[in-house]
Amino acid sequence: MPRPVAVAITGGIGAGKSAALDAFRSHGAATVSxxxxxxxxxxxxxxxxxRIVEKLGADVLGLDGRPDRSLVAQKVFADRALxxxxxxxxxxxxxxEYLTWRERLAELDEPPRVCVTEVPLLFEVGGEERFDKVVxxxxxxxxxxxxxxxxxxxxDARLLxxxxxxxxxxxxxxxxxxxxxxxxxxxxxxxxxxxxxxSTA
Numbered sequence: 001m002p003r004p005v006a007v008a009i010t011g012g013i014g015a016g017k018s019a020a021l022d023a024f025r026s027h028g029a030a031t032v033s034x035x036x037x038x039x040x041x042x043x044x045x046x047x048x049x050x051r052i053v054e055k056l057g058a059d060v061l062g063l064d065g066r067p068d069r070s071l072v073a074q075k076v077f078a079d080r081a082l083x084x085x086x087x088x089x090x091x092x093x094x095x096x097e098y099l100t101w102r103e104r105l106a107e108l109d110e111p112p113r114v115c116v117t118e119v120p121l122l123f124e125v126g127g128e129e130r131f132d133k134v135v136x137x138x139x140x141x142x143x144x145x146x147x148x149x150x151x152x153x154x155x156d157a158r159l160l161x162x163x164x165x166x167x168x169x170x171x172x173x174x175x176x177x178x179x180x181x182x183x184x185x186x187x188x189x190x191x192x193x194x195x196x197x198x199s200t201a
Contacts, residue, residue: 002106002111003102003105003106003111004030004102004105004106004111004112004113004114004115005113005114005115005132005133005193005194005196006102006115006117006130006131006132006133007024007029007114007115007116007117007131007132007133007134007135007193008116008117008118008119008122008127008128008130008131008133008134008135009021009024009116009117009118009119009135009136009137010118010119010120010121010122010123010134010135010136010137010165010169011120011136011137011138011139011162011165012138012139012144012159012162013120013144013159014139014143014144014145014146015137015138015139015144015175016137016139016175016182017118017120017137018033018118019175019179019182020118020135020137020173020175020182020186021033021116021118022179023179023182023183023185023186023187024114024116024186024190025116026183026186027183027186027187027190028112028113028114028190029112029113029114029115029116029190030105030112030114030115030116031115031116031117031118032098032101032115032116032117032118033117033118034094034098034117034118034119034120035118035120037093037094037097037098038069038090038094039069040097041090041093041094041097042066042067042069042072043066045093048067048089048090048093049066049067051089052067052072052086052089053067055082055085055086056072056075056076056082059071060072060075072086087121087125091121091125095127095130098117099130101115102115113193113194114190114193114194116135117131121159122134123160123164123165123168124159124160128168133170133171133193134168134169134170134171135169135170135171135172135173135189136162136165136166136168136169136171136172136173137172137173137175138162138165138166138172138173138174138175139174139175139176140176143176171189173185173186
């Protein structure tokens with residue numbers, strides 16, 4: 001049965017993955033980010049709540065009684081063992097959520113031709129096999145530092161080097177220009193994906 005072409009966006013911190021996701025959305029692709037899914041899980045999944053409190057303590061909860069992402073981050077990014085534990089908890093759930101989302105898209109009367117998921121640790125967790133195409137967004141280190149929304153820590157050290165991601169990707173964009181530059185490039189990628197027709201399950 002025809003289904004949307006499944007595309008993953010990945011890249012380093014500050015490279016512009018979210019902007020690329022926005023650009024794909026502006027060209028008609030269905031989009032979701034792993035970050036959105038994690039936010040949803042922390043806000044709604046009681047099993048995730050129980051496991052996090054059991055492992056990290058109740059002091060990571062916010063005023064609403066749900067895990068506060070900034071408080072959780074303070075703990076896990078200071079302890080690699082805790083970070084590995086949290087990733088082992090969340091990554092399978094995130095994968096389940098975006099695969100379910102894709103299945104629901106395919107069941108629509110008029111499914112989108114392309115669906116795109118932003119997955120920061122795509123290659124690091126072996127997630128590329130779940131997608132038809134992979135887009136890697138890169139940018140020079142100095143520019144990425146300007147764009148960072150989080151305090152500098154050792155997160156970059158855990159990522160594959162850009163050159164390895166580029167080697168394994170289907171599409172690569174160096175994001176040094178404007179959003180319109182990025183959007184124009186994404187438009188050419190969308191045209192190629194759509195001209196190839198939908199993938200088959």
